[in-house]
Amino acid sequence: MVAAGDVATKPNIVVILADDVGYGDLGCYGATKVVTPHLDKMAAEGLRFTDGHTTSATCTPSRYSLLTGEYAFRKKGTGVLPGDAALIIEPGRVTVPSMLKQAGYTTGCVGKWHLGLGTGTIDWNAEIKPGPLEIGFDYAFIMPATGDRVPCVYIENHRIVGIDPADPILVDYNKPVGNGPTGLKNPELLKMKLSHGHDNSIVNGISRIGFMSGGKAALWTDEDMADTLNKKACAFIENNKDKPFFLYFATHDIHVPRAPHQRYVGTSGCGTRGDVIHQLDNTVKEVAATLERLKLAENTLFIFTSDNGPVLDDGYADGAVANLNGHKPAGPFKGGKYTIYEGGTRVPFIARWPGKIKPGITDALVCQVDFLASFAALTGQTIPANAGPDSFDVMKAFVGTAGEKGRDTLVEHTQAATGLALRKGPWKFIPGNGKKPGAEPGDKVPAKNGGKVMQLYNLADDPGEEKNLAAQKPEIVKEMSDALNTYRDAGQTRTGK
Numbered sequence: 001m002v003a004a005g006d007v008a009t010k011p012n013i014v015v016i017l018a019d020d021v022g023y024g025d026l027g028c029y030g031a032t033k034v035v036t037p038h039l040d041k042m043a044a045e046g047l048r049f050t051d052g053h054t055t056s057a058t059c060t061p062s063r064y065s066l067l068t069g070e071y072a073f074r075k076k077g078t079g080v081l082p083g084d085a086a087l088i089i090e091p092g093r094v095t096v097p098s099m100l101k102q103a104g105y106t107t108g109c110v111g112k113w114h115l116g117l118g119t120g121t122i123d124w125n126a127e128i129k130p131g132p133l134e135i136g137f138d139y140a141f142i143m144p145a146t147g148d149r150v151p152c153v154y155i156e157n158h159r160i161v162g163i164d165p166a167d168p169i170l171v172d173y174n175k176p177v178g179n180g181p182t183g184l185k186n187p188e189l190l191k192m193k194l195s196h197g198h199d200n201s202i203v204n205g206i207s208r209i210g211f212m213s214g215g216k217a218a219l220w221t222d223e224d225m226a227d228t229l230n231k232k233a234c235a236f237i238e239n240n241k242d243k244p245f246f247l248y249f250a251t252h253d254i255h256v257p258r259a260p261h262q263r264y265v266g267t268s269g270c271g272t273r274g275d276v277i278h279q280l281d282n283t284v285k286e287v288a289a290t291l292e293r294l295k296l297a298e299n300t301l302f303i304f305t306s307d308n309g310p311v312l313d314d315g316y317a318d319g320a321v322a323n324l325n326g327h328k329p330a331g332p333f334k335g336g337k338y339t340i341y342e343g344g345t346r347v348p349f350i351a352r353w354p355g356k357i358k359p360g361i362t363d364a365l366v367c368q369v370d371f372l373a374s375f376a377a378l379t380g381q382t383i384p385a386n387a388g389p390d391s392f393d394v395m396k397a398f399v400g401t402a403g404e405k406g407r408d409t410l411v412e413h414t415q416a417a418t419g420l421a422l423r424k425g426p427w428k429f430i431p432g433n434g435k436k437p438g439a440e441p442g443d444k445v446p447a448k449n450g451g452k453v454m455q456l457y458n459l460a461d462d463p464g465e466e467k468n469l470a471a472q473k474p475e476i477v478k479e480m481s482d483a484l485n486t487y488r489d490a491g492q493t494r495t496g497k
Contacts, residue, residue: 010104010244010379011353012300014237014287015371017066017248018280019059019112019255022310023346024331025277033269033327034277038285042304043350047357047400052349053367054308055390056413057338059146060114062307062345062368063250064088067095067115067135069372069388073413073420074491080415082173083145083210085116091134094387096372098136100246103379106138108236111229111250113142117155124151124169124215127158137248141232143220147252148315150212152203152219154228162218169215176200176211183207192257193317206257206316222259225252226279234290241294246375249287250307253280256314271323273312298354301378301398305368306347311337334465338414340421340430341465345412357399364397364406365423373494374398389492411487422484426460429480456480 023029027036028043055065060081061072068089072078077088089095097107109132117131132140141156151171154161163169170177181189183199184207191205201211204222220228233249254276261279268274284304291297310329312320314337335341349366351357373391376383383391390411397406410423421430432454456470456477470477487493 011356012244012296013100013105013246013375014291014300014302015246015248016284016287016302016304017063017111017250017368018304018306018348019251019253020308020311020314020337021254021277021280021306021348022329022331022336022343023333023348024328025254025310026348028350029348030331031327033325034274035268036277036281038281038288039304039348039350042284042288042302042352045354045359046302046350046352047359047398048361049349049351049366050361050363051365051406052305052347053345053365053410053412054306054347055345055367055369055411056415057308057335057340057344058415059112059255059307060088061413061415063115065390066368066371067097067248068093069096069369069383069391071369071390071411071413071493073411073488074389081114081116081145083149083151084122084171084173085145086119087116087130087134089115089135091130093135094372094383095136096375097132097246097248099372099376099381099383100379101136101138103376103381104244105379106240106243106245107136107248108233108240108245109137109140109142109248109250110233110236111142112146112252112255113140113250114145117144122171124153124160124171125163125165128155128160129158131155131158133157139236141229143252146255147222147225148198148208148256150201150203150208150210151215152208152212153215154218154220160215160218163215164217167214167216169212169218171210171212173210178211178213180213182211192259194315195313195317196315198257198315206259222257223261225259226261226283230283230286234286237287237290237296238294241296249283251280251283253277253283256316256318258316258318258320269325270327271319271325273318273320273323274327300353301356302352303398304348304350309333309336309339309343309345309347332463340412340414340419342428342459342463344414351398351400353399360400362397362400364394364404365408365410366394366397366406367410370394370407389494391494409483409487409493411484411493420484420488422480422487423459424480424483426458427476427480428455428457428459428465429477429484430455431481431484
């Protein structure tokens with residue numbers, strides 16, 4: 001068993017952050033309609049967390065928290081960003097990659113970024129910065145935002161891959177640019193029909209959010225995206241095998257548009273959404289195989305988790321609801337992406353480190369916001385008092401030290417800053433600050449909050465958040481309401497565990 005601070009040999013650290021994968025989407029978390037043998041193997045060889053969380057029920061804020069150690073509700077502008085947004089992590093602040101770089105690590109970022117680029121208007125045909133390299137990464141191969149947002153190109157370090165100067169790229173989120181077709185005006189051109197929104201520029205037969213023109217030679221092919229990102233992630237490991245490295249691999253799968261490679265089409269019992277879960281499982285296989293081939297597995301802390309809970313219909317008519325076939329994406333939990341219920345932030349969370357982590361299952365309360373302080377402790381670093389204001393050293397819980405229960409409390413968050421909840425022990429408190437009850441992941445437009453009614457649940461007895469005990473437990477409501485107000489207003493929680 002490893003002890004936090006044992007840095008005789010600094011371990012490599014690989015974090016795979018999947019997209020929109022729910023607690024119940026993997027075999028090792030109870031799924032039977034999809035098969036995830038490689039994730040199941042990772043869980044069997046490592047530690048599977050049953051109370052592992054992202055901070056937020058949507059993508060941009062959860063990624064912000066993971067890299068900065070700060071709850072995203074503290075910072076304006078951390079909602080779901082358009083594809084041309086400015087960088088929301090200030091260069092120079094302490095981040096997971098910058099801290100590990102200081103510790104002697106080579107740091108790499110591959111996959112979905114969605115944290116903004118530049119400082120305002122972006123010239124996509126020139127150097128694009130600040131970006132990942134300016135907040136601590138040595139190497140980056142990224143999608144600027146999401147698969148359903150323009151521009152539909154890859155950026156390697158500071159430049160778009162494959163761009164032709166004679167075919168400049170223009171991007172606008174307010175008005176059309178160029179004369180290209182759109183999903184709204186030319187639905188007959190679509191190979192993937194729409195359910196709502198996503199009706200702007202068409203790229204690869206799929207219409208997106210936002211407008212773009214030019215860059216034909218640089219456009220991605222959605223069906224090849226997983227393979228492209230896998231190759232870049234594995235190449236980063238190969239290129240840095242002789243020194244400590246940190247790889248942050250943010251997959252596109254299983255975010256919309258769901259366009260699996262042909263070899264995965266029809267392989268699941270849940271339609272296209274199930275097929276891309278199979279494709280995601282292969283990503284874990286590829287990374288694990290690379291670590292094994294290079295004899296790095298025993299010196300690598302390998303973590304798999306997701307950026308938020310599941311969503312079914314998220315704008316494209318891909319059959320995710322109709323083909324569910326009894327599958328429960330959020331497992332036993334209520335809600336999913338966009339909601340304040342447990343299904344919004346409680347996600348798959350698996351840690352493997354052969355010889356250092358004893359295989360098993362733990363109910364320790366842990367969160368991705370704790371990567372900064374925990375990885376600092378693991379590598380012998382001390383983070384400044386003003387850095388990572390909500391990040392705690394729970395490294396002992398991450399590696400399964402007996403008796404370690406992780407965090408005492410956790411603030412859960414939807415996209416809106418007012419959509420907050422508090423976890424403490426078995427209790428979950430949701431203040432009455434919304435407009436309507438939270439939604440189930442099958443709803444077309446899930447609510448972004450927990451509803452007008454103040455809610456209190458004992459998750460030990462009621463994991464599905466069905467029995468509101470607020471009226472019966474006024475003393476617990478007051479205690480948790482006061483604590484949540486304190487955490488929200490204090491600007492930090494890292495003054496105690």
